[in-house]
Amino acid sequence: MNVVLAQAYPSRIAAIEAIAVYPDTAGGDELRARAEAVSSAAQLFGSAAAARDWQAFGITLEILGLLADWSQAVHSAVIDADRFLRAGRLRYRSFAAAADHSAYGLALVATLATINDDLDVSVVPALRGAIAQLEMPIAIFGIEKRDRFGPFTAEDVAAKPEEIAVAFLEFMIDGKPADTVHSLSTGQVHDLDLTIRVSRWPEDAERLVIEPVSIEPPSTWDFPPFEFLKPDGPPPYVFQRQGRMALHASQGFNARPLEFRYAAEFQPQPKRDESIVLAGQRTLRLDGTDTSRHPLTGYGELDAKIIQLRERLRLEPQVSETDVRDLLRLLTPVANLMGQAVQDKRYPKPINEAMFQTDLQAFLRSNAAIGSELDVQGEVAGGKVDLSFRGIKIELKSEQSKRLLPDDCKKFAEQAASYAVGVGRRIALLCVLDCSPKTIAPFPVADGLTVIPVESGTSPVYIISCLFQGGLARPSDLSR
DSSP, X not given: OEEOHHHHHHHHHHHHIIIIISTTTOOHHHHHHHHHHHHHHHHHTBTSTHHHHHHHHHHHHHHHHHHHHHHHHHHTTOTTTHHHHHHHXXXXXXXXXXXOOOHHHHHHXXXXXXXXXXXXXXXXXXXXXXXXXXXXXXXXXXXXXXXXXXXXXXXXXXXXXXXXXXXXXXXEETTEEOOSSEEXXXXXXXXXXXXXXXXXXXXXXXXXXXXXXXXXXXGGEEOOOXXXXXXXXXXXXXXXXXXXXXXXXXXXXXXXXXXXXXXXXXXXXXXXXXXXXXXXXXXXXXXXXXXXXXXXXSOHHHHHHHHHHHHHHHTOTTSOHHHHHHXXXXXXXXXXXXXXXXXXXXXXXXXXXXXXXXXXXXXXXXXXXXXXXXXXXXXXXXXXXXXXXXXXXXXEEEEOSXXXXXXXXXXXXXXXXXXXXXXXXXXXXXXXXXXXXXXXXXXXXXXXXXXXXXXXXXXXXXXXXXXXXXXXXXXXXXXX
């Protein structure tokens, strides 16, 4: 038997701290790093019964990591965010089906059971807290595993270097948490706040330096390094610093986001063989598209919505970059027409779908970026699609009798999705004209531009819905 408590227990303390003390900042990457450390600690117990407790706790942290990814994806409006929840459920079911659970393992299974219910993302922090409060039996000794050829000796196993975890807990830009892709205006100075946690400090290191690394041209950005002096007191250590950042050049509309990563280094370098593990959000992806200098539609709110939509589609691996680019080229004039429909009352009276198509077709043909590449009435999937641009199908609808809101467009999405799948695409454009007579004020134009995921049974198809507002009342009539 070996006394292994001092070697194993720090990994549990760090894990409990991550899920209980920092429930809103410790993300999926960090929890997976904590799970790996706990699973490694389980090996120290060898064949002792306690190994099962540690293994069960490690699997639980992996599941919580997937739930953390789900929570972040939902709050960032990432496409198909529920894929993380589905993965967490599958991992849980496999875990729950195991037959050799200890009492602690059964308690973990019971606490996690809520994942199989209609789980709301707001419950995730409470679930993490409930896991942290479960009592885990304290095991002190590990029993060496022996194989059929004899016992292991100290010479048989190479000693692992001691590990130091530097966890990036949070980046804040101008007082707000950094998004998956964060929009940042160029030519201005912005605040960048960093919060990190260090699990242990090397004895001979005087400072920890956090520096930005990027393949972007050095002349286009200026990001601050961060330096932390050796602290007093026992670990772990939590540090916060603020610096200034700037992007010096805007990027083209079709360019990918700028990417920056922060690296950590102890100075002077530790003399002992100690490895540094970096975890958490240490990468910043920034969008420097400047629509104030290079407007897309002429309507600022619509420009911002199109950029947001662009980043959502780019995160979907099954939607090609070419399709995203072609969709955006088509969407820019369509969104401009949405703005005109309200500003100039372009559709004052009810018209049918054919008349709407004639107007939209003429408008798109007049755009030099589209012109002759706009096709009309093609046969797809046993039906006729209204318009098409470089394979991106455009379905048109006209509602003449009742007022529509953006969510009402979902009932037309299945038809558009069928046309997209019929030509091997994952995206299509849906243009709905609500020209019914109105007795109330219109809603903000940008709210009419939405993404509707259509589940096909295997993977989603994304319909970009554009709701045009017609039949508008005169503003003076609304005050009578």
